Amino acid sequence: MTLTDDELVARSISGDAESFNELITRWERPIYALAYRVIGREEDARDVCQETFLRAFRALPGFKGEAKFSSWLYRIALNLCRDWIRRQRRAPVVQMPEGIDPSELAAERGPVESIEELVGRRQLSAVVEEAMALLPEEQRTAIILKEYHGLTFQEIADMQGCPLSTVKTRLYQGLTVLRRHLEKSGVGLTKVEGVASSKVAGQITPRLVKR
């Protein structure tokens, strides 16, 4: 039987360390991904991830369950990321991926993905990472929380401590900057038509046509 986060939290509060370990197993990857995307450094993201769970474990008795456990973790992680950025007092350094080795790619490619597609995806990922590093912290965080963690506008607004309309503006401005940068890098809309046009052609265009 799979326990919910709330049930595991309740057990953890009563002293069951294994339940907290289960929560860590569930959430350490998303928290690490969030930290990495916000601060852009692998080692520091690991530290932030570890510190997030340490703080959560310590503060667990005070967790009243008013928000989701995951939202609570995200908030802790974001605060730590913010502290890290303040300490650094400079833009996050993006770790560009190392040279692409076809033999490595062959080992990790999926059954339906060609080598060329995989190389293209790696290159695109590097360009996206580079573009994200250019955004102001608030816009970058809003986009990360929305795109990669699926939070609602209201949840992001609560985490960032700003009105809901501000979240939408940050998302719009951030996406617009990213779009321009990606177009400049040669992976704009023309690239999407070939690689990732399923959503555009399959969902939006028909809707435009129907109405």
Place this chain on the structure above:
Amino acid sequence: MMSETFTCGDHGALVSYLYDECTPAERRTIAAHLVICGACAEEIVALSATREQLATWTPPDAQLGFTVSAATSKSHVLRPARWWQKSMPGWAQAAAAVFIFGTGLTLGALRGVSQPADSALQRSAARALGSSSAASARNDANAAPVTRADLVALEQRIRSEMSQSHAVSQTVASSPSDERILQRVRTMIDESEQRQRRELALRSAEMVRDFDAQRNVDLTRIERTLGQMDGTTGAEVAQQRQMLNYLMRVSQRGQ
């Protein structure tokens, strides 16, 4: 709250539509606008494409696996190891061992010095402090002055004990016989040869595997390239046809 009518330039509403986080009525309103407004439709398409590209960004794999232990107290859980809990490097351990050994040797040598010399030091210290207590006065009265001969005797005693301990360590070091040493050397040579053989076998296997992987990659690439060349023409035709259909429908709606 979004109004029932949508105006161009309402980026917040467009973002709500983009992320499908609006009411059905709002969605219908925006969709109706997108049909008649090319600029907004183009913007939505472009932002959707950007979102698709964002999905390609994945963070690198990391070794995580944090756990808490029931045996440890809360204050130690998940905390990075403190410096005194971390394993010391070899040179630091060696330096610490030498320091402790030296300190112990010195203390041991001093402890071996005769009590009179020790008490003489105490007495001289008490004298220097100028203690006025009766006990100190008695000690002071009975005290014999420390002479140069005492110091020379102390030095000789320390030297003799240090040389004895050195001789003992040399005896211990030279105790293994030559045969045992030779046997040990042979064993080490054998182990080294075995290690080299294993390493050679491992390297050979790696080379074969790398070569095979590279060959597979090349073959796959050639195969995919040929397939793509076949499919490109058909895909372009289908795409152009789709675009023409779309333009036709949009122009009909506009009329």
